[in-house]
Amino acid sequence: MIAQVTNETYAAWYQKACAGKPYFGCVLPVQLELFGKVNGCYFAGENIAIDANSRKVIASGTADPEELAGFLAFLDKHELLTDGTVPLGWNPKEQLHLFRLAAGDTLPLPHRPEGLTLNETPSPFQVASFLFGEESQRRDDFYSELCTKRNHSKAVVWTLEQAGKIVSTAGAYALEAGQAYLACVETAEQIRGQGIGGWLVPYMANALSQQGWDVVLLAKEERVHFYNRLGFTHVGMHTVYTDEI
Secondary structure, X not given: OOEEOOOHHHHHHHHHHHOOOOOHHHHHHHHHHHHOOOOOEEEOOOOEEXXXXXXXXXXXXXXXXXXXXHHHHHOOOOEEEEOOOXXXXXXXXXXXXXXXXXXXXOOOOOOOOOOOEEEOOOOHHHHHHHHHOOOHHHHHHHHHHHHHHHHOOOOEEEEXXXXXXXXXXXXXXXXXXXXXXXXXXXXXXXXXXXOHHHHHHHHHHHHHHHOOOEEEEEEOHHHHHHHHHHOOEEEEEEEEEEOOO
């Protein structure tokens, strides 16, 4: 039976369900630690861990397919990223590629772009505004979550700036259990293709790796060539499912 994590015993079961798994083993525990007491972190014995805090639910492990479908319908959730059970009646929507840089390894580092300043402690609101622009709800939610994560040493975000304005960013948005989840890699549209993100990403990944973190990331199909070119190792696939036609 799927139930909300409400005590330390349930939290231990939740964490056991995702322990050691690339991506899930860092993202899900961080969500539980920082947001689970207020919002939706769920478990079913030691079999599955579920984070339903965002529009897209994240789940690792196995459950009864019919029960999982009913549970997600009850929460009015329509997208699920999982490495385990597919809810009954749900269908694949998107394939995501899992890449890794093992702790202690390094990526080749291209020539650093000229005229840009690296900021290792940028304003969370400026980062949120750069990533989401006029999408005020997503911007505000991202800003709030990033502030919480940085205050608890669970996230690190860097930017490249020109005349004090962000032109590129990358971040480790979950730091837990030896893993660093790299995400929200973005460069301003007008200067893409100049190798700016292609320098920032390996530079940050190398720094995290040398600190002892396994760097992991999920990439859409159109970004696979980029991460292959940078030297990350492709280690698997995950699928986003939906109940919408």
